[in-house]
Amino acid sequence: MTFSSAKNDQQQNKLKAAHRALEFVESGMTIGLGSGTTATLWIDLLGERVREGRLSVRGVATSEASETLARSYGIPLITLEECDSLDLAVDGADEIAPGLSLIKGGGGKLLREKIVASSAKRFVVIADDSKIVERLGKFPLPVEVVPMALPLVCRSLRSLGFTPSLRKNPEGSRYITDEGNLLLDCSGLYIDDPPAMARELDSLVGVVEHGLFLGMAEQAIVANAEDIRIVRP
Numbered sequence: 001m002t003f004s005s006a007k008n009d010q011q012q013n014k015l016k017a018a019h020r021a022l023e024f025v026e027s028g029m030t031i032g033l034g035s036g037t038t039a040t041l042w043i044d045l046l047g048e049r050v051r052e053g054r055l056s057v058r059g060v061a062t063s064e065a066s067e068t069l070a071r072s073y074g075i076p077l078i079t080l081e082e083c084d085s086l087d088l089a090v091d092g093a094d095e096i097a098p099g100l101s102l103i104k105g106g107g108g109k110l111l112r113e114k115i116v117a118s119s120a121k122r123f124v125v126i127a128d129d130s131k132i133v134e135r136l137g138k139f140p141l142p143v144e145v146v147p148m149a150l151p152l153v154c155r156s157l158r159s160l161g162f163t164p165s166l167r168k169n170p171e172g173s174r175y176i177t178d179e180g181n182l183l184l185d186c187s188g189l190y191i192d193d194p195p196a197m198a199r200e201l202d203s204l205v206g207v208v209e210h211g212l213f214l215g216m217a218e219q220a221i222v223a224n225a226e227d228i229r230i231v232r233p
């Protein structure tokens with residue numbers, strides 16, 4: 001199989017998972033719109049139905065890209081201040097481990113994604129099956145850091161066993177998150193006890209948020225070429 005046909009298959013699998021998530025949607029719902037390539041397919045599917053008048057929903061976007069895409073279909077967007085809670089949030093993931101422990105934030109949007117997922121009555125993950133892992137950590141864990149605290153947080157992450165690497169833009173400048181912070185991609189450590197690691201990271205001064213999403217997803221819809229399976233905690 002060539003690289004481009006493997007990419008194509010992966011895209012098809014993402015689309016299958018996104019399509020299945022439509023069955024959770026009803027008119028009148030307020031929906032959290034995730035970020036990334038899989039979430040983009042989901043917004044496309046939702047948007048087509050809104051544009052054709054088959055669905056009437058409102059959205060809360062987790063990134064500028066998702067916001068622009070949703071607007072292009074005419075999905076009305078609101079802020080979290082304008083609604084009590086979201087009926088549903090749908091988003092992709094970078095790794096999915098047993099118990100539905102997730103790593104997210106590969107696209108750099110983890111803070112807003114975590115806020116939106118936490119605000120939803122139901123949080124559903126959509127993914128192709130390459131995201132399934134036995135334990136988290138092959139994908140570097142993104143950690144969002146207040147710029148001033150960068151040296152302090154780097155030292156703490158190293159003492160936990162990580163190798164933190166400052167995320168850069170393609171042209172070499174520092175990647176700045178939507179909230180004006182920096183991102184450290186933390187590699188070199190398998191996370192055998194995600195809740196314990198989350199507690200460690202939560203306790204670090206200067207860490208705004210990290211990409212461990214634990215106990216949040218109700219289910220993951222995971223597709224491969226043969227089938228679609230539902231993974232539950």
Ligand code: 5RP
Nearest residue numbers: 036037038092105106107109
């Ligand atoms: C962005 C995310 C994405 O959901 C995650 O990176 C998966 O992306 P993709 O669907 O492109 O594989 O967490 O911050």
